[in-house]
Amino acid sequence: MLHRNLTVLSVGFRKFLLAQFRVHTEKRWTSSGASIEKDLSYFSHPGRQPLLEMTVGQLFQESAERWxxxxxxxxxxxxxxxxxxxxxxxxxxxxxxxxxxxxxxxxxxxxxxxxxxxxxxxxxxxxxxxxxxxxxxxxxxxxxxxxxxxxxxxxxxxxxxxxxxxxxxxxxxxxxxxxxxxxxxxxxxxxxxxxxxxxxxxxxxxxxxxxxxxxxxxxxxxxxxxxxxxxxxxxxxxxxxxxxxxxxxxxxxxxxxxxxxxxxxxxxxxxxxxxxxxxxxxxxxxxxxxxxxxxxxxxxxxxxxxxxxxxxxxxxxxxxxxxxxxxxxxxxxxxxxxxxxxxxxxxxxxxxxxxxxxxxxxxxxxxxxxxxxxxxxxxxxxxxQSLPGELKEFTENTVGHVSDHIEALVVDDKGSPVAFGHPGELWVRGYTSMIGYWNDEENTRKTITEDGWLKTGDQFILEKNGYGRIVGRLKDMLIRGGENIFPKEVEHFLESHPGIVEAHAFGVYDDVYGEEICACIRTRNGVKLTADDVKAYGRGRVAHFKIPRYIVFVDQLPKTASGKIQKFKLREEVEAKGLVPSKPK
The missing domain is CATH 3.40.50.12780 (ANL, N-terminal domain)
Structure with missing residues (x-):
C-alpha cells in the first residue's frame, strides 16, 4: 500500500516550480505574443486562515462541548x-x-x-x-x-x-x-x-x-x-x-x-x-x-x-x-x-x-x-465552490471558485498548461488529495504526479478570476466524424427548452461517423414533444453535429444511490429495444 503524505508546497517553492515550468513551455506559449505569466491557466488560493491540525473525533468533541x-x-x-x-x-x-x-x-x-x-x-x-x-x-x-x-x-x-x-x-x-x-x-x-x-x-x-x-x-x-x-x-x-x-x-x-x-x-x-x-x-x-x-x-x-x-x-x-x-x-x-x-x-x-x-x-x-x-x-x-454573495452568473454558469489552500492547473494532453479560458484536463494540488488507492500503487501513480498534482480526468475551463467550468469527463467524450463532443454541452442546450426537465446524452455506434449522439429526454408533465420538435429547437442554437440523431423520451431514469444517472444502463436499454444501432460483435 502506498502511503504518501501530500502537503501543500510553500509559496516560494511553488513559484520556483512554475518558473521552471514556464521556461520549459516558453516557445510554445510565446509564439502568439501572449505573456505566459498572464495567460498560464494556473490559480492558487492560499486562504486567509491556517489549516486545522485536528481529527474528526476531536472536531466532534469540540462541537459537543460548544452545543x-x-x-x-x-x-x-x-x-x-x-x-x-x-x-x-x-x-x-x-x-x-x-x-x-x-x-x-x-x-x-x-x-x-x-x-x-x-x-x-x-x-x-x-x-x-x-x-x-x-x-x-x-x-x-x-x-x-x-x-x-x-x-x-x-x-x-x-x-x-x-x-x-x-x-x-x-x-x-x-x-x-x-x-x-x-x-x-x-x-x-x-x-x-x-x-x-x-x-x-x-x-x-x-x-x-x-x-x-x-x-x-x-x-x-x-x-x-x-x-x-x-x-x-x-x-x-x-x-x-x-x-x-x-x-x-x-x-x-x-x-x-x-x-x-x-x-x-x-x-x-x-x-x-x-x-x-x-x-x-x-x-x-x-x-x-x-x-x-x-x-x-x-x-x-x-x-x-x-x-x-x-x-x-x-x-x-x-x-x-x-x-x-x-x-x-x-x-x-x-x-x-x-x-x-x-x-x-x-x-x-x-x-x-x-x-x-x-x-x-x-x-x-x-x-x-x-x-x-x-x-x-x-x-x-x-x-x-461558490463564494458567499457572488453574482448569479457565476453560480449558474460555473462550478464555483477554487477552494482555500488549493492550486488548480489546466493542461493539454501532453501535460503542458493551456491558456486561461481554454479547455484541458484539470489538475489540482493541496491538502484535499487522497492518501492513495488502497493496495493499488500503480493507479495511485497514474493519478497523482511526483510533485503532487492530482489528475481529475475532467475537461475543464479555468478563468483568471479563479472560477471554473466543467466541459465534461474525458472518458465520456464522443467523437462524431472527427468532431469532439462532450455530452454535457448537448444536455445543457436541450434543458434550455421550456418543455424539457432532464436530458442525458451519450454516444452510440454509427458505421459512417463512428459515433452518433443519443439523448434520453424527460419532459414536463403534460408537455408533448416529438424528436423533430427537439431537433428543430437545436438548429441555429448549436452546431449541427451536436444535435442528437437519436432522441428517446423516457418517464424514468436509472440512478445510483447518490442520485447520479447511470448512462451505461440507458445505453443498454435503448440498444436492447433496437432504438439505436449496436456495435457489431
Missing part, C-alpha cells in the same frame, strides 16, 4: 432526536465496544446501510477509536459487497437486518465464509439474528473505564492518518478504494460550512444525499459540526415527497442535492404547491447543473441563495 443541548441529528423515519451531547455519549460507548471486539487502530470497519442514525453513530465512533470507516453503497448486491470486504480487508461491518428488498444480514452471513478478515457482523435490530451481534449489545459491551478512555486517547490519533475509504463509482473495471485522511475531512468541511453560510446562524439541514457518499459526508455530516447545525434525515433513501414534507414540518433552512434530486424536488413542488418558506440556502453538486435548473429552483422553490460545489472522491469531496 451540548442543541439537536445534532433527527431521523424522521426512525422517530429519533439526539443532541450533540447524546451523540458523544453514545459514540464513545460504541467506540469502546468496537475495541472490545478486538478492532485496533487502522483496522477497517464497513457501514453498509441507508441513511439511518446508526450510520452516523458508527462513523463518528470509528473515528474516535482510530478505526478506518469504509462507506459502502447500500444498493450493492452480494458480489459487490464481497469485493469491497475483500479489497480492503474489512474486519467488522455495521448494517440493518434488512431494508427495502435487501436482506443485509442474510447476504453477509452467506459470504462471511469466503471473507477471512470479516470477524463481526453488527446488526441494528430489536431481534437477535443468529451469527451476528446486535448494535445495542456492542454499545453496552465496554466498562465505564473503557468508555472514558476513548476521550483521553484522542490526541494519540494523528490528523494525517486515514479515517475513511470511499469506493469509486466503478464505471470502468472494478471500483477503486480511495483512502482519505482526518485532516482532509476536517478542513474541507470547514471550508464547506463557511462558503455555504452555515456559520451565519443556527441552521437545520434537510439531508437528501446518502451518508456513504463524499458529498453527504463532507457537506452534511462534517460541515454541520463546525456550525452546530442540525441534520434532519427525511428518509433512508431519497424521496422528494418526504423531503418537501420534512422541510415544512421541521422548518429546515438548508437542503442539498444532485441535479437530478433538485429536478425531482421541483416536480413535487410543482404538483403540491406546498408552503416551502423556510429555506435559506441550497447546495447543488455531484454533477454539473444547467443554468436553466437554477432558474427553475428559484421559480418553484423561491430559493435565491444557491451554491455550486465540485469535486471528486479522490479530492475528499470539494475543490471548487
Amino acid at each position: 451540548p443541548q442543541r439537536e445534532c441529528i433527527i431521523s424522521m423515519h426512525q422517530n429519533v432526536r439526539l443532541t450533540f451531547s447524546d451523540v458523544l455519549s453514545r459514540v464513545d460507548k460504541l467506540a469502546a465496544g468496537f475495541k472490545k471486539l478486538g478492532l485496533k487502530k487502522g483496522d477497517r470497519i464497513g457501514i453498509w446501510a441507508p441513511n439511518d442514525y446508526q450510520w452516523y453513530l458508527s462513523f463518528v465512533a470509528a473515528t474516535r477509536a482510530g478505526i478506518i470507516m469504509v462507506g459502502i453503497n447500500p444498493a450493492y448486491q452480494k458480489d459487490e459487497i464481497e469485493y469491497c470486504i475483500q479489497k480492503v480487508g474489512v474486519k467488522a461491518i455495521v448494517c440493518p437486518e434488512s431494508s427495502k428488498r435487501q436482506n443485509y444480514a442474510k447476504v453477509l452471513l452467506d459470504i462471511k465464509q469466503r471473507c477471512p478478515t470479516l470477524d463481526h457482523i453488527i446488526v441494528y435490530s430489536q431481534d437477535h439474528v443468529r451469527g451476528t451481534r446486535r448494535f445495542s449489545d456492542v454499545e453496552a459491551l465496554a466498562s465505564d473505564i473503557e468508555v472514558e478512555a476513548i476521550g483521553k486517547e484522542q490526541s494519540d490519533i494523528s490528523p494525517g492518518a486515514g479515517c475513511n475509504i470511499q469506493f469509486t463509482s466503478g464505471t470502468t473495471g472494478k471500483p477503486k478504494a480511495v483512502l482519505l485522511g482526518h485532516k482532509s475531512f476536517v478542513n474541507n468541511s470547514k471550508q464547506a460550512a463557511e462558503r455555504t453560510e452555515l456559520l451565519s446562524g443556527q441552521q437545520k439541514i434537510c439531508l437528501n444525499v446518502p451518508f456513504f457518499h463524499a458529498f453527504g459526508m463532507v457537506q452534511a455530516q462534517l460541515a454541520s459540526l463546525h456550525a452546530g447545525s442540525t441534520m434532519v434525515i427525511a428518509s433512508p433513501f431519497f424521496n422528494p415527497v418526504t423531503s418537501i414534507e420534512t422541510i415544512i414540518r421541521e422548518k429546515c433552512t438548508v437542503t442539498f442535492g444532485t441535479p437530478t434530486m433538485w429536478v425531482n424536488l421541483i416536480d413535487v413542488q410543482h404538483r403540491l404547491s406546498a408552503p416551502v418558506e423556510t429555506l435559506f440556502s441550497g447546495v447543488i453538486g455531484g454533477s454539473p447543473a444547467s443554468p436553466q435548473l437554477f432558474k427553475r429552483i428559484q421559480e418553484h422553490l423561491r430559493l435565491n441563495n444557491m451554491k455550486s460545489i465540485y469535486g471528486l472522491t479522490e479530492t475528499c469531496a470539494i475543490i471548487f
